[in-house]
Amino acid sequence: MRNRNSKNFGMILSGLMILLVTITSMAGCGSPASDEMSGGAETEEGGLSTSQRDTAVEDGIPLDDFFANIQAGGPPMDGIPPLETPEYVTMEEADRFLSDLAVVFVVESSEGVYVYPQSILVWHEIVNETFEGEKRSITYCPLTGSTIGYRGVLTAGETTYGTSGKLLNSNLVMYDRATTSYIPQILGVAVSGQSKGERLEEFPVIWTRWHLAKAYYGEGRVLSTNTGFIRDYQRDPYGSYLSGDDYYNNDRLMFPVMNQDDRFNPKEVVLANRISETPFAVLKESLKSKGLMEFSVEEEPLAAFYDEALETGRVFHRGIEEQVLNFRIENGRIIDEQTQSVWNERGAAVEGPLEGTQLDMINVYDVMWFGWFAFHPQTDVYE
Known part of the structure; x- marks a missing residue:
């Protein structure tokens, strides 16, 4: 399954640079996140003590090592703007802008089915919502192809999540708005700040195709392209999951990673x-x-x-x-x-x-x- 054909990689890099400039200029957000951003002094209240946090590890790796490897991704803090007040349309209305093979992410809740097109999340990466009276976030990192649902509950209190503008292992680094602690999306554990060492609670998000979601669920709420931001939701700046020699389909990485393994294609x-x-x-x-x-x-x-x-x-x-x-x-x-x-x-x-x-x-x-x-x-x- 290995794909070594990467002749268009330079074109992808150029496209991504354009994407970063576009996002930064359009977002209208505040100043770039500081490398020293840590969410204030650590305390022993409701979680790990200071000494425990300093020695905490995940999969044998100290959290401080994760933090030390975080790097700038290009945009400033919330320069890739999360959606805070998402609007939805019916499946019938969504059919006008989604192709049958479009990738979508599905959340099943007691309030019904919610569908999030990848073509929208690739530009925003986080949707902050409220399901069943509880704050929840649908998070997506295009570079690692990971979509994870996280509950907005920390020891410090109820929260939502933003994009830090940083990356770790080519993966989105979020921050929580209660303590501004850094949280790599795949790790799901805060690596800095007051919440350091605290693991987020997940909820299921199903990765599927639009025609399958339509056939299986019949009805549901679909995230609207009316986001309040000017974006081309018909164009994925990284390429396409359907075909082509682009980021999703070659074996090249955009950013350094802490550990590598060649048993499988990197993007398997x-x-x-x-x-x-x-x-x-x-x-x-x-x-x-x-x-x-x-x-x-x-x-x-x-x-x-x-x-x-x-x-x-x-x-x-x-x-x-x-x-x-x-x-x-x-x-x-x-x-x-x-x-x-x-x-x-x-x-x-x-x-x-x-x-x-x-x-x-x-x-x-x-x-x-x-x-x-x-x-x-x-x-x-x-x-």
């Missing part, structure tokens, strides 16, 4: 997260071809199911009460060997003795392999 998509403090990744293409995969992390038996209807994957605990289930695919159906119950791709038993039972889901998200490994070099990979 994995479904990744962690169990306790142990990171893991599932090759998405392998899961697609197999339909399901079983593995264990931290002695926790897990199963990954591929959902063809949305072209996504989900990971579940295989334990039901004190029983560990093993699954197989038979005539296109997922069946457990212990009870012969039939399960759907969302981890629910729909036929058999366990009908009505729901497997506990572990949130995973799509991310380019290089971006995940740069933060988590001790990752176990399942393929």
Whole structure:
């Protein structure tokens, strides 16, 4: 799956420079973020003590090392402007500006389905919303292909997130507006400021295609191009996920990373997260071809199911009460060997003795392999 053809890389760089100039000039935001931005003095209130924060590590890497490797990405603080008061249109209205194969990100909530086109988020990277009375943010980094939902709750209080204008491992560095602590998006842990060492709480965001979302959900709210900013939402400055020798489809990186691994193409998509403090990744293409995969992390038996209807994957605990289930695919159906119950791709038993039972889901998200490994070099990979 390796792609070494990168003859147009210089053109991409030029396009990105134009993008940075455009964003900086149009955003109308404040002065650039300071390298010393730390959110004030650290205290022992509600979290790690000062001494604990100084020695805190993630995947064997001190948080201070992460902070030391943060670099300027080009735009100033909030120069890539998050959307604070998003407007929505119906699916029928969104059909006028979205092609069938357009990438979209879906949030399922008790209030309904919300759809966020990649073509809009590539220009804004963060949408701050309120679902079910709680502040939440849909975050997207084009350079690492990672879309992660984060709740706006910290020890310091309720918050929203902004773009710092910085990068770490080619990944978006956010900041929280309660303490202005830096939070690399993939890491999901504050590496500076009052919130240093605090991990954000995630919620699921599904990466899929527009025609699949339309067919599966039927109705929902779609983020409108009426954002209040002047942007060309029909043009992706990084290229296209559909074809071409551009950033998404070659193996070149734009910025330095702390750790590299050549087992896979750098931009191979994995479904990744962690169990306790142990990171893991599932090759998405392998899961697609197999339909399901079983593995264990931290002695926790897990199963990954591929959902063809949305072209996504989900990971579940295989334990039901004190029983560990093993699954197989038979005539296109997922069946457990212990009870012969039939399960759907969302981890629910729909036929058999366990009908009505729901497997506990572990949130995973799509991310380019290089971006995940740069933060988590001790990752176990399942393929």
